[in-house]
Amino acid sequence: MPKKNSMQIQFSSNSSNESFARVAVAAFVSQLDPTMEDLYDIKMAVSEAVTNSIIHGYENREDGQICIKCAYEDELVSIEVIDKGKGISDIEEAMTALYTTSIDEERAGLGFTVMQSMMDEVQVFSEVENGTTVKMKKSLGVE
Amino acid sequence: MPKKNSMQIQFSSNSSNESFARVAVAAFVSQLDPTMEDLYDIKMAVSEAVTNSIIHGYENREDGQICIKCAYEDELVSIEVIDKGKGISDIEEAMTALYTTSIDEERAGLGFTVMQSMMDEVQVFSEVENGTTVKMKKSLGVE
């Protein structure tokens, strides 16, 4: 098993790709032989970030592009979810639990809260009209 | 289900990514609800092309990049496997069944034969020192 590896996936902002994104990241991270729980955590975090890009970043338009960069070095997994959508004006407010800007969609406002609780580190970079990048890190097998 | 979708994955020429590539393509194609047999065929073809890029294109160096572009429109799946490795000088000869240039590796010389038998169409583009692109197409549910 390599102790260092990286991959990248790109796909259109179609909600049926949410499942594809989770499976692809999980298949890659599986090379490290993670626990089922760690793998589930990573799938949740990826699912939240990709869903946000689709619903909020691209406002459910299906012609946007989403990129996921995934790498590991020893037990440290890093994942970036990147969209070129509408961006976030107030990142701190957006990351508050239960905060959501969706009206017609049934959103719980828990996306960022889930990402933060599943991963060791979550950083959000965003520029209005220019897109959002969520960078997440997790050390496998660490409580 | 969308009847048109596309994705792209990139990864380093590390043999442990062969499995990742198969799973990622299979997860994407699964959106079309293919038969188990069609899915197995596609995984085989992808596995052969990716293995060739690793062994022959990059001669087992792990720092090469491999890109897979995958798209579907209705039931037609198209897959491109692209490397920037050493290329093939005589494509016709390379595609002959049982032909292999490997000496130390245990190769059967059947990679292209498998791709051609699993997919409806296989096209190979290559330039010496500049890499190889294998374009494959398959209509799902068609004998």
Next chain:
Amino acid sequence: MRIDFIMVNRTLVVILEGELDHHTCVEIRQTVDREYQKKRAKNLLFDFASINFMDSSGIGMLMGRYRSVAICGGEVGLFNVSPEAERILAMSGIHKLMRTYTSKEEAIQALA
């Protein structure tokens, strides 16, 4: 995503099979709401036995069902919840709005 229904007294039991994400929740929401109205049900009871993935979209979907069922004077319940799904349910605080039962029988009785 597979969705099956059983009607027991005035409780509509929804048996979900697959992954609960934003994509599948859109479908679930429509299908469940239609059946709930058609059957003139009062309560909604979700069987989570065959849910093998769930993210916060599942929470949003459950909260949405809670709101429409509450208007009709009904309740929402869950049973057969895996430890993984339980983690995100607990995190969301949704247990204040709906109970998790240990079995279908217990749930049906409590909701009757």
Next chain:
Amino acid sequence: MRIDFIMVNRTLVVILEGELDHHTCVEIRQTVDREYQKKRAKNLLFDFASINFMDSSGIGMLMGRYRSVAICGGEVGLFNVSPEAERILAMSGIHKLMRTYTSKEEAIQALA
């Protein structure tokens, strides 16, 4: 990839579990060759029951084992082959070099 061994008479039974591709075949080749020499086995018999994927790298691996076993006067056999694996075995013409048996017992007897 998981590789287990059982020695029956002079036949080394190799139980493979996982996917047969270029990556795993490199490992299988080394592990099987080492065990074959260590046990001074004559024949090699592969249990394919838990092989859930196989491409032409698997053919190359089998041909390689055929060559080294033939030098020692032994034979290579397969059993529990799925229809999917059978397709690529048939395509490769490898059946001229090694037989597929319907059961372990039949194989052990034939190879004895």
